[in-house]
Amino acid sequence: MSKQDGSNRQVSATSVDSSTATILHVDLDAFFASVELLDRPEIAHLPVVVAGRSARSVVTAANYPARKFGVRSAIPLSQALRLCPRAIVLEPHFEKYRHYSNRVMEIFDDVTPFVERLGIDEAFLDVSGAGGVIGSPAEVGALVRRRVQEETRLTCSVGAASTKFVAKLASGRAKPDGMLVVPAAETLAFLHPLPVSALWGVGATTEEALTRRGLRTIGDIAHSELAALQRAVGDASGRKLHDLANGIDPRSVDPRAVEKSVGHEVTFEVDTADPELLRRELLRQSNAVAVRLRTAGWVGRTVVLKLRYADFSTITRSRTLAESTDLGRRIYEEVRSIHEALGSHGAVRLIGVRVEQLSPGEDQQFGLWDEDEGWREAEDAMDAVSARFGRGLLRPASLLKASAPRGDPQSAHRIDYEPVPPKELKPPRELRPPKD
DNA sequence: TCTGGGGTCCTAGGACCC
């Protein structure tokens, strides 16, 4: 039936008819660990995990030698080191991962315009239109694998199938450094022997609910009655699982999938109830969220505070604003007010800020144009200027002259910075432009 | 053993409107 093309075997990717397997799922192998090991080839054969330094950190990636010991992503680092005491722990470098991710995604974009990113290290490619130009889906998959290897020295695995779900399963079965093609006609034969946990959306809880009813394989799900399934796991999930198990997955590859929320959160090394520390963290996160909103040109309307207490219980409290915002000050005001209304319920392990209900920002934004730095929007402008002149050494009023369409340097006014003595330092609120 | 940080989607109850 399906055919495997592992790096250790020379197999022509064209020996199976892949013409019906027009969706590719490409997944980089042990991505963070592989990127780190580009600089450390001498330890690539040893067990290596990528994890933060904190006592509370978890494994973000493990190379294949480490996985032999049972080390997996998301387990606590302390547990990983018990499983594999000789594992080498490397600190993560997210900027580097973004860099390599972008290079790989550019290769995908070269092959087809229908690329849907999934996180930092995966993507779906719709190659149904590539037939005449590059070749069969299997040939495109082989090309992508070769180019990723040659241009980044990273390896990836490819699944090719007629649906997203099966393509993703196939890439998982091809790992590491392989390719698996599942022609449409072989979809059910491929799916049905697999355990229910292989289904998208089935985690530990759902798996338990299903096995309690005697449903162990995807085939069991496919042959079970829809209504019974829905009673077990809910209407929407039941319908979805039943469809997937029968090879039905109508989702298309969507290159324009957009974010629906933006947030930041942090787990403290030591639980804290210190109100000043918590407020500072909320301010920092509010600003970070706002910068990301403005950079992406979004405004958000619902502000969410998240708290996790010492016993790991987690609550969220949200408020919907009358008007959407992309200002750190506004987000902070709201989240602080929510926090104060809540009162203290003991030491906090995690605190986080999220903004939801995103929509595109207005065309008219206030900011400034700088000959060296380019366009800066209002709040970001303060940082740009501070970096040049020192924090607080700019008379904020001068920024208000800079009204122009977002990011259009031609129509922006030139700004002359006006250093002022530190005693006249104004908080960023002064940057708020007057309404026309 | 003691659980990160970035997200998405679903459920369910209550408010509110027609």
Add this chain to the structure above:
DNA sequence: TCTGGGGTCCTAGGACCC
């Protein structure tokens, strides 16, 4: 006087994924 039904928005929590 004792109580309908549908739709939408808001909020909280939880499962799940990478």
